[in-house]
Amino acid sequence: MPRRHPLEFSRRDFLRRAGGAAVAVPSLAAILAACGKPDEPGQTGSQARTLARPDKPVTLELNGDPIGADTPIEEGATLQVYNWSAYMYKKVLKNFEDKFGVTVEWTTFNNMEEGIQKLAAGQVDADVFFPTTDYISRLAQQDLIQPLQHALIPNMEANVWESFWNPGPFYDTGWRYTVPYTIYTTGVAYRRDHISDSEADAQGYELFFNQGAAGKISYYDSYRDALGMMLLRNGVTDPNSGDPAAITAAKDAILEMLNTYGARLTINGTYAKLPEDEYWVSQSWSGDIVGAKWYLPKGTSTDVLGFWYPEKGLIGNDTIVIPKNAKNPRLAHEFLNFFLDEEQGYVNFADWNGYQPPFTTIDPSALIDDGVVPEQLDRAVVTEDMFTTAYIQGELEPDIDDLWLAAWNEIQAGG
Amino acid sequence: MAEAPTGNEVTRRRRSRSDRRRSTATTRETGVWYPKAYWPSFAAPGVLWLAVWFLLPFYVVLSVAFGSVDPAFRLAEPTFQFWWWDFSTFQETLEGFYVAPAIYQDPAIRTLTYVIVASTVCLMVGYPIAYFTARHAGRWRSLILVLLVAPFWISYLMRVYAWQSLLQPDGYINDILGVVGVEPILWLSGKQFTVILGLVYGYIPFMILPLYASLDRIQQSHLEAGRDLGAGPARTFLRVTLPLSKQAILAGLVIVALPMFGDYYTNDLLGSDATSTLGNMVDNAIVQAGQQPAAGGLAIVLMVLVLIPMLYYMRETRRAISRTS
Numbered sequence: 034m035p036r037r038h039p040l041e042f043s044r045r046d047f048l049r050r051a052g053g054a055a056v057a058v059p060s061l062a063a064i065l066a067a068c069g070k071p072d073e074p075g076q077t078g079s080q081a082r083t084l085a086r087p088d089k090p091v092t093l094e095l096n097g098d099p100i101g102a103d104t105p106i107e108e109g110a111t112l113q114v115y116n117w118s119a120y121m122y123k124k125v126l127k128n129f130e131d132k133f134g135v136t137v138e139w140t141t142f143n144n145m146e147e148g149i150q151k152l153a154a155g156q157v158d159a160d161v162f163f164p165t166t167d168y169i170s171r172l173a174q175q176d177l178i179q180p181l182q183h184a185l186i187p188n189m190e191a192n193v194w195e196s197f198w199n200p201g202p203f204y205d206t207g208w209r210y211t212v213p214y215t216i217y218t219t220g221v222a223y224r225r226d227h228i229s230d231s232e233a234d235a236q237g238y239e240l241f242f243n244q245g246a247a248g249k250i251s252y253y254d255s256y257r258d259a260l261g262m263m264l265l266r267n268g269v270t271d272p273n274s275g276d277p278a279a280i281t282a283a284k285d286a287i288l289e290m291l292n293t294y295g296a297r298l299t300i301n302g303t304y305a306k307l308p309e310d311e312y313w314v315s316q317s318w319s320g321d322i323v324g325a326k327w328y329l330p331k332g333t334s335t336d337v338l339g340f341w342y343p344e345k346g347l348i349g350n351d352t353i354v355i356p357k358n359a360k361n362p363r364l365a366h367e368f369l370n371f372f373l374d375e376e377q378g379y380v381n382f383a384d385w386n387g388y389q390p391p392f393t394t395i396d397p398s399a400l401i402d403d404g405v406v407p408e409q410l411d412r413a414v415v416t417e418d419m420f421t422t423a424y425i426q427g428e429l430e431p432d433i434d435d436l437w438l439a440a441w442n443e444i445q446a447g448g
Numbered sequence: 449m450a451e452a453p454t455g456n457e458v459t460r461r462r463r464s465r466s467d468r469r470r471s472t473a474t475t476r477e478t479g480v481w482y483p484k485a486y487w488p489s490f491a492a493p494g495v496l497w498l499a500v501w502f503l504l505p506f507y508v509v510l511s512v513a514f515g516s517v518d519p520a521f522r523l524a525e526p527t528f529q530f531w532w533w534d535f536s537t538f539q540e541t542l543e544g545f546y547v548a549p550a551i552y553q554d555p556a557i558r559t560l561t562y563v564i565v566a567s568t569v570c571l572m573v574g575y576p577i578a579y580f581t582a583r584h585a586g587r588w589r590s591l592i593l594v595l596l597v598a599p600f601w602i603s604y605l606m607r608v609y610a611w612q613s614l615l616q617p618d619g620y621i622n623d624i625l626g627v628v629g630v631e632p633i634l635w636l637s638g639k640q641f642t643v644i645l646g647l648v649y650g651y652i653p654f655m656i657l658p659l660y661a662s663l664d665r666i667q668q669s670h671l672e673a674g675r676d677l678g679a680g681p682a683r684t685f686l687r688v689t690l691p692l693s694k695q696a697i698l699a700g701l702v703i704v705a706l707p708m709f710g711d712y713y714t715n716d717l718l719g720s721d722a723t724s725t726l727g728n729m730v731d732n733a734i735v736q737a738g739q740q741p742a743a744g745g746l747a748i749v750l751m752v753l754v755l756i757p758m759l760y761y762m763r764e765t766r767r768a769i770s771r772t773s
Contacts (some may be wrong), residue, residue: 446551
């Protein structure tokens with residue numbers, strides 16, 4: 034699932050991997066918890082759940098009561114934010130501190146597995162957490178997140194697209210546990226000084242197999258995004274496909290792209306390296322290409338940035354949740370509400386993040402007029418109706434996930 | 449050789465001092481009384497260190513490799529009771545080396561190739577440098593030694609970033625090659641050469657320093673003896689210098705080769721998936737749901753691989769000791 038890091042020290046591919054090493058070491062709590070007899074395989078967990086899909090929305094069971102609407106704000110508290118690195122504008126955090134007279138402490142994780150593991154093992158104290166949508170139902174079922182008190186988040190209905198609260202997103206109808214943070218599509222970014230718009234339009238996904246850009250191609254180092262896009266490119270219409278032949282074909286396409294067209298797997302190809310002209314074509318979350326303008330060398334115009342996105346491509350969103358054991362649950366609700374505030378959320382997006390919040394107050398044409406999104410990147414603007422037509426990736430059955438991971442392993446082993 | 453007191457003198461001197469205690473404590477041959485655990489206790493910090501920072505973590509690796517994953521998040525659930533260990537995942541990992549599609553085969557071959565080639569290059573380049581520094585550097589010697597250590601003032605990571613920018617398609621190296629008419633080379637697009645270059649660059653000081661220490665200790669008189677006995681410079685080198693530095697060569701090779709086996713960051717920064725090694729496969733597996741036991745299994749395989757040169761080194765060292773004593 035998507036990871037972006039605008040305005041971050043650009044060598045984060047390494048940092049991401051280095052951070053991963055921390056995952057393998059279990060906490061003392063995990064060691065003690067594991068001292069019982071190992072579980073028998075094939076029990077609870079995923080089998081017991083219906084996997085959420087846009088056409089099969091899921092209403093999650095409440096694992097308790099939300100906090101009372103009259104819960105007092107924790108005065109002088111330190112709010113613990115557990116987030117992807119560089120995914121939030123520090124200035125907005127500061128605004129929050131000032132408004133409530135509290136301190137915000139910010140802890141980061143580099144990949145979802147690390148985030149989940151530390152949260153589950155109690156290694157981090159978090160009041161707010163930023164999971165991808167495919168983890169929501171498991172987090173709720175495992176009692177790791179708490180139901181939201183809607184009365185404390187009035188900005189949801191005031192500012193957010195109706196589909197996110199009425200009836201609510203497919204992974205959490207009735208928004209019992211989540212509010213949306215950002216929305217994004219996944220398309221193809223390109224350098225317009227090397228590839229013309231008409232060429233990009235004509236080629237679409239085939240840009241990754243463009244001889245003229247060979248050696249200048251980057252692709253996300255993230256298995257769901259990587260294989261998912263190749264499935265679509267191969268004409269498969271299910272981005273969660275469990276068809277071994279389809280997965281193999283997607284894998285082969287990626288290997289061809291890597292081996293014949295000199296593509297590289299990296300996470301910072303779009304936002305950091307494309308602006309530096311190191312890549313001409315790159316797989317791109319919409320927020321990455323919008324944020325790429327901050328990385329352009331002095332004197333390079335935003336005109337060089339291009340973004341292709343098909344009629345029906347990949348789309349998704351990230352969420353904010355409150356962990357079950359949050360020490361400041363009321364303040365956490367305020368935090369969610371604060372980031373859904375039209376002004377704060379907009380500043381976070383426009384001045385830093387590049388990732389758009391799903392606000393009714395954001396007018397796509399105004400974004401372009403105000404220069405937040407350069408004119409030629411109009412396809413990187415996400416609109417509410419796109420969510421009804423585009424492809425959304427959801428949680429996979431473990432055995433299907435294993436197929437995806439086996440294909441991914443083969444890619445990482447160099448084919 | 450410094451004049452060492454003979455055993456007898458020491459015994460005599462010590463005995464007289466400890467005579468007084470004789471009635472209350474056991475004496476040894478040396479005459480000085482020490483509690484039985486005195487000398488072994490010197491090893492305690494080391495033993496403790498190894499237990500806490502090696503044996504325990506290694507047991508955790510085993511417990512992850514032979515453990516399970518939790519059904520919800522598919523994260524490692526180590527099995528700490530070895531009687532419940534489950535070897536099926538490990539079996540599958542091993543099959544990844546020889547049962548089609550044998551995805552670990554290429555990384556394994558690459559790992560071995562890179563380590564062997566890079567260590568050899570380290571030796572070939574490092575030996576002459578060490579030799580020159582020990583023998584012919586004269587008053588420049590200290591300066592050379594300082595320069596050899598100087599790269600360590602900057603973190604390895606930073607230095608590899610420097611290589612990244614040098615090797616970029618429009619970096620200085622391609623610029624220089626362009627002057628003589630060479631088309632820009634995509635050094636960073638999974639070239640084996642670049643990865644080996646990075647390894648050699650990163651580890652060569654660890655080869656030079658032990659070689660220097662050893663070559664510096666070889667006594668001039670030994671070389672003169674060789675020359676006196678009619679050997680030419682080449683023969684003296686082959687028959688005297690080289691054998692006398694054999695232990696240092698082995699030590700240098702072990703010091704550079706062992707970390708190279710597990711080095712994944714050099715490849716992360718300078719290579720691509722086309723050059724991924726076993727270290728990369730471990731690193732990749734750790735951050736994927738459901739794959740942490742496989743990462744543990746691969747770590748064990750890597751460890752066994754590393755044990756082979758290590759055991760050879762230990763055997764050679766023991767032989768060398770028994771020859772000299």
